[in-house]
Amino acid sequence: MMRRTSKLPSEGAVQAILCADFHLRDSVPVCRTDDFWEAQWVKVDFVAALQRQYDCPVFHSGDLFHHWKASPYLLSTTLKHLPKNFHTVYGNHDLPQHSIELMERSGVHTLEMAGELIVLSGAHAGQEPTYDDGFDLCGYQTLVWHEGVWQGKSPWPGCTNPTTEEVLEKYDMFDLIVTGDFHIPCIDRDGDRLLVNPGSLMRQSADQIDFQPRIYLWSAEDNDVVPAFLPINPDAVSREHLDVMKERDKRIEAFISRLDVDWSTELSFEGNLKKYLSSNRVDARTEELIQKAVDLDL
Numbered sequence: 032m033m034r035r036t037s038k039l040p041s042e043g044a045v046q047a048i049l050c051a052d053f054h055l056r057d058s059v060p061v062c063r064t065d066d067f068w069e070a071q072w073v074k075v076d077f078v079a080a081l082q083r084q085y086d087c088p089v090f091h092s093g094d095l096f097h098h099w100k101a102s103p104y105l106l107s108t109t110l111k112h113l114p115k116n117f118h119t120v121y122g123n124h125d126l127p128q129h130s131i132e133l134m135e136r137s138g139v140h141t142l143e144m145a146g147e148l149i150v151l152s153g154a155h156a157g158q159e160p161t162y163d164d165g166f167d168l169c170g171y172q173t174l175v176w177h178e179g180v181w182q183g184k185s186p187w188p189g190c191t192n193p194t195t196e197e198v199l200e201k202y203d204m205f206d207l208i209v210t211g212d213f214h215i216p217c218i219d220r221d222g223d224r225l226l227v228n229p230g231s232l233m234r235q236s237a238d239q240i241d242f243q244p245r246i247y248l249w250s251a252e253d254n255d256v257v258p259a260f261l262p263i264n265p266d267a268v269s270r271e272h273l274d275v276m277k278e279r280d281k282r283i284e285a286f287i288s289r290l291d292v293d294w295s296t297e298l299s300f301e302g303n304l305k306k307y308l309s310s311n312r313v314d315a316r317t318e319e320l321i322q323k324a325v326d327l328d329l
Contacts, residue, residue: 092211093122093177101138169251195219
């Protein structure tokens with residue numbers, strides 16, 4: 032199933048593609064019920080096709096990989112699918128220990144050395160942007176920054192990340208700001224200036240079950256964007272694992288509460304364990320594992 036804008040701009044009307052947080056990986060998020068490996072490349076191919084159509088640069092605001100140490104298989108597959116003219120910054124997931132000093136150990140650096148992408152000078156995860164981190168894009172001073180920004184309700188109590196309004200006010204030397212890290216898309220303006228947080232390429236958690244991933248097509252004519260929605264399978268994300276975890280937690284809590292009731296301070300740990308096992312129904316295999324784990328003579 033594909034959901035996208037009803038009509039994409041004409042070929043001469045798009046000067047850049049804005050995107051973020053691909054989180055490419057060879058593991059599978061617990062919420063996914065489909066072939067996640069294949070699904071992520073369908074999304075990347077969609078971006079690559081638009082890049083070919085508009086013959087424009089792609090600006091990605093960090094977290095290209097889900098883990099900095101991308102496997103050879105993941106790297107080689109990325110080489111096959113990554114859009115041309117691809118520019119990015121380092122996200123926190125792209126960096127060992129979230130440290131820019133260790134960037135040369137990362138999968139993103141490997142792709143840069145292979146000439147498959149361009150790493151912008153900044154602003155990378157954890158960095159405070161300066162004017163020199165920006166660049167000229169069709170006459171607009173532009174910043175690509177891996178920084179979580181938000182609108183409306185705070186993502187969590189006590190969140191210290193800036194709002195889109197605060198970013199636009201503080202970094203008024205930039206005409207266009209593209210942010211990443213937070214996976215919820217948002218757009219904000221301050222006069223003719225624009226901030227775009229594209230959101231994530233893939234749905235990788237159960238709270239994104241109703242999320243429609245997108246990238247943005249940017250026009251230099253008016254410093255504005257049009258969303259291009261990515262193809263998705265609406266049934267690929269499940270919340271079933273959350274119910275399983277809740278049931279597991281209930282069983283653990285019940286088990287612990289029973290231990291608490293029967294615990295005796297007059298007995299050693301081994302003595303209390305023997306007492307519990309003798310007065311409760313525990314299968315033989317479990318008893319055997321407990322015995323091996325604590326070297327208990329039952």
